[in-house]
Amino acid sequence: MQRDHSLGALLRWGLSAGLLAGSFAGWPAAGLAQTPPTVPPAPASSLPYQARALVAGVRFVGNETTKEQFIQSQLKTRKDREFDPEVVQADVRRLATTGRFHKVDTYTQETPEGILVTFAFTERMSIREIKYLGNRNINDKTLAKQDGLEIGDSLTPYAVEEGRRKIEEYYHSKGFGKTQVAILEGDQSPDGRVVFVINEGQLExxxxxxxxxxxxxxxxxxxxxxxxxxxxxxxxxxxxxxxxxxxxxxxxxxxxxxxxxxxxxxxxxxxxxxxxxxxxxxxxxxxEGPRYVVRNVTVAGNEKFPTQTLLDQMELKSGDYFNLGKMNRDANSLRDIYGGQGHIFADIQADPRFLEEPGQLDLVYNVKEGGVWRASRVNVHIEGEHPHTREKVVLNRLSVRPGDILDTRELRASERRLKASQLFQNDPMTGETPQVVVRPPELQDAVGNVADGEGPRTGMYRGQSPGGSY
The missing domain is CATH 3.10.20.310 (membrane protein fhac)
Known part of the structure; x- marks a missing residue:
């Protein structure tokens, strides 16, 4: 007999079971003597804490192009904090990973106020100019968007080589298959100039x-x-x-x-x-090679529906040539059959199995039916600068009510009605569309969530654009 679960009931059961287990854990075992716990001996008194010297100040030397504000944002060594050599070394490693410095040294000096910490920098050359020579068919502005280089970035051989590669790859994608890009200046430039020489070649x-x-x-x-x-x-x-x-x-x-x-x-x-x-x-x-034929089509794991009943609903039959589109449609048909009876979390997976005989395979649909689920409640969330669409407007377009056995086909029909209402933002390209979302039971106690998506309100729609989850 198929069990009919209510999500709220299951959660209440889980809470009761948890309380019961907690009670059992607190009961002593019957018939056993109660032995008082052994108190561990007090630990020996530790040495008194000795305060470290404070940081009297932090100085920066050698940062000609890098602003002090950026350097300070990378440091945890600060004035009036305790001086810690390990923290200073961590600051050095953090500064090195920024890619702006070739070398970072630190020096300390004891003063009556504390330790004076000095960070000495050997900066990498920064990019001051980017030029392109030989480009006749693609302008400088377009190439500047492709090379990934910016004025003020650290001038490193790797960055310049990556820029060269990206420009060459862009030319090849535009029909200049024989384009070659060379670096005239950049990898060893003493003045921060990056110059690319481009031999475009013939447009193909x-x-x-x-x-x-x-x-x-x-x-x-x-x-x-x-x-x-x-x-x-x-x-x-x-x-x-x-x-x-x-x-x-x-x-x-x-x-x-x-x-x-x-x-x-x-x-x-x-x-x-x-x-x-x-x-x-x-x-x-x-x-092309041989075309594979489906020898047998079977269903495994089904209990609620007879196998033949499910096979009769399938488009791909034994003896047919394999077709991925038909197989996917058949899997969706099985999901609709189970979803129409409340098995909204039924897991249907198609499994083509190749045989030793060349050109043949068996097709098995593995079914994990799951339970039958009812709607505990339907939540409606409407977001925006000035939301004024009432929940009743959304609920009137839904064909599911609390207590109903959930039907995936009815949920899809409800979603179509919300999209057709033109009350909400409906842009499939950006994913900002009203959606009917059924949450897995382990996530929350509300099964029904309606209209998921967000977007700015425009004059094209009557009402308010939804956001977050409904």
Whole structure:
């Protein structure tokens, strides 16, 4: 018989059980003599505390470009505090990690007022100027956003080399595949100048994309899976050659084929440039391999529903070619079946199991049903500068009430009604949308939380933008 849990009842039970266990822990065992605890002997008196000398002052020497305010923010050695050599060494390590100093030394001097601590700095050269030479197609302002360098930053060989690499990588992503960037000044610059010399080379564009070896999908279908494509309007816009993107396209095509059951598919590419070096013919070479067939489909761990009842609701059957989209839809169908009966925390996991026979696999859906849950209460949180939307407005759009058995399909329908009401911020791109959120029982005693998201109020919506959790 399926148990029907109420979240509030479970929490009350847990509290009672905790009190009972505490009572048991305080009871002595029956029939045992009570032996008074042995009092440990008093420890021997320790030596009296001897106060350390105070810090009479903290001085900084050699910081020509680094402000004292920044240095002080890194120190725990302060005037009128007890002098501690370990704290001073920790301050030195902390200053070294800022990257602004080549060397940090400390000196101490005893005075009648205490210890005078001096920090002596050998600063790294800071960047005072950044220049780009040879860039004709990309302006200085754009390159300055890519190299990661700022005026006033520490001038280190690593930072300059990283800036060079980022500029070169940016050029390659914009179709200048043969661009080379060299460092003219920077790694050993005595005056803080960083100068990059850029040899842009020829702008490379994609003339056409071809596929070889594909039988399951047409060229046009495969083109929808990649991002490397010819430009438009006589190739004036986009269509630049990006080798990194081509490699990512290979991964996208591989994932596409595996989703259709071609688990052994291999994808390569050929780059053929025109004599001018400006136009590229991109060819993807495909070795599809065998397409896997589902031998058996089974469900494991199900108790509430018969196996055949669940199998009848599935789209992917025994004997079909494996299809990742169908498998995911079937898993969601099982979640809806269980979620529609109050098993909102049911865990459904699809497990394709490859067999020794080539081209075949078994598909097992592992089910952890969990209990049937009711709504303890529904919390509504409305946030904003001047929230005025009443809770009743939200509750009227929900199809769940305290005491109801929770149904995941009804929760989704309630969420759709909140989004369609145009009362709240609804921007899927930023995640600022009303949401119906069901909290796991171990987190809080309220199961229903409505509308999660936040965002500024705009004139496009009637009412108030929600924030936090509803």
């Amino acid at each position: 564009r994609i003339a056409s994309v071809k596929f070889v070896g594909n039988t399951i999908a047409t060229d046009e279908r495969l083109k929808t899976q990649i991002k490397s494509k010819p430009g438009f309007l006589w190739y004036l816009f986009k269509g630049q050659v990006d080798r990194k993107q081509i490699d990512e396209d290979i991964e996208r095509l591989t994932a596409y084929y595996r989703a259709l059951g071609f688990f052994n598919a291999r994808i390569g590419r050929e780059l053929q440039f025109s004599e001018s070096g400006q136009w590229l013919t991109l060819t993807f070479v495909i070795d």
